[in-house]
Amino acid sequence: MGQPLILHRYINRQVFLSTVMVTFILVMVLVSGRFIKYLAEAAAGEIAADALFLVMAFRMPEFLQMIVPLSLYIALLLVLGRMHMDNEMVVLRAGGQGHGRIVRSLVVPVLMATTLVGLFSLYVTPRGDAEVNRIFEEQKDRSVLELLTPGRFHVKGSSNSQRATYAEHLNREKGVLENVFVADARFEGQGEANRLLTVWARSGKLVQEEGISYLLLTDGFQYQGKPGQRDYKEIGFKEARVRIGGEKSDSRPPKVRGRSTRELIAERENNHEALAELQWRLSLILTVPIMALAAIPLARVNPRQGRFYRLIPAVLGYMMYVGMLLVTRSAIEDYSGVLPWYLNMAWIHLMAATIVFLLYFGSRIFRRRAAA
CATH class of the missing domain: 2.40.128 (Lipocalin)
Structure with missing residues (x-):
């Protein structure tokens, strides 16, 4: 029990520190760009300067729910890639600690990230967006x-x-x-x-x-x-x-994003925007475990290749995954009439889960077929 516990602590500490570092960098980049945009609106008189920081504070959960899954994904690629580069994985396999043990070691950080994203996506972010809409309505009607x-x-x-x-x-x-x-x-x-x-x-x-x-x-x-x-x-x-006034700012989130998850569930049958928003919130939660599982085989690199050999393709794969979800959300919102069966984010998650399954067991399946 001692060696697995030490291994869990070692991996979790490295993943936690890397996730915090990547999250901080991504938050600074995203928040800086958004802050400059709000600052320009404040300079133009569209919002008051004293409301600027309130808007940023209420939008922060929305930023984090997008950044945390990517940060954990990149942190896993960096940490596990370094362990492959330093031959630590070879030592662990020689000691009987295979990929199954690595996966079990990552259960805690993945569950923590999933819980955090779920809390933000289902409860905190809708309230924050509702407050942002309220602030912009007040700013629009200001004297x-x-x-x-x-x-x-x-x-x-x-x-x-x-x-x-x-x-x-x-x-x-x-x-x-x-x-x-x-x-x-x-x-x-x-x-x-x-x-x-x-x-x-x-x-x-x-x-x-x-x-x-x-x-x-x-x-x-x-x-x-x-x-x-x-x-x-x-x-x-x-x-x-x-x-005067009457100009609407494009920085204000759509009103459907300020509705509670319970309201979206009640309206999903007759409101495409509510259905798209509900599927998007659930999709953010599912991206955490799916991409965390994908990071383990994707981080496997040869010491001669370098630790960043698969980092860029892996990040591009993540961006394609999220991009397909965003495109599907827009398609559901804009569709008129009864939605077809294929216009659903569940198919994208199923396709991503299938790719992750092939990353783990694809080579074994192909070898068995070739041997047969």
Whole structure:
């Protein structure tokens, strides 16, 4: 009992440390990219700066549920590949510790990772996405008085249009902006502005009508024309309305992802989006044991080949596996009518399990057939 226990501790410690290290690196890469995107939205005024870290915190479980299976998979490839390179596997087999013992040694870390991903996928992530949706709804309906910083230009738009807003002062007690400047530009395909609308007003305040937010400007002038030409029109006004807000951010997760697993189970028969989300959550859990079992034979390398000989093909295989699940999820969501029998993520898991089975026993089966 002593030698197997020492072996379990040795492998588990190496796998745990490698998984933590790989997870940290992947989280930093993924979170950094997402944080930069949210930071750009905060700079554009789509979300408040104080809500930025809340959004990142609520999205973290979603990041981890995607990263942990890959991290464990890469950690197993690295640890077992190093053991093959250092001939530790040869020593273990000579001592009677074969692949069966290695598989049993990995039961604990695989179960821990599966439980963690299951907890995130089924319970934590849906609540986090629901909170993210709530925050974005609050940000969408925020007052322009909260978006605008007095003395600074607030720029917002897309590839074919852009708006710049400026207010010299902000009277928070009256809720009034003073000396407001608004410029709307529409661009052609070459990036040149084909229309420019500029508005200056002595004051402005927020009004709402039928759920739409407007900036009510008073005592101002409107200038409209095309840059480079002399046909500008000047119009004075006592009151004018400029629609604000209403832009939706593509960083917000779909609302179906914020629903609880129990709700998805109840709606799966009549709602393709709910069915696709439910299958995706279960698929994330199944990827952990399937890919962990695949890592054991894939990590088997010859010392002359190098420990990274099979790492890149193995990671590409994992990305193809997850990519097929994502494609199937999108196909289920977009399909209209009764789903065909083949449009199900279960077939992808069955195919992956078959490949893992062949990695373990394929050579024996082929040898027996050849001998027969």
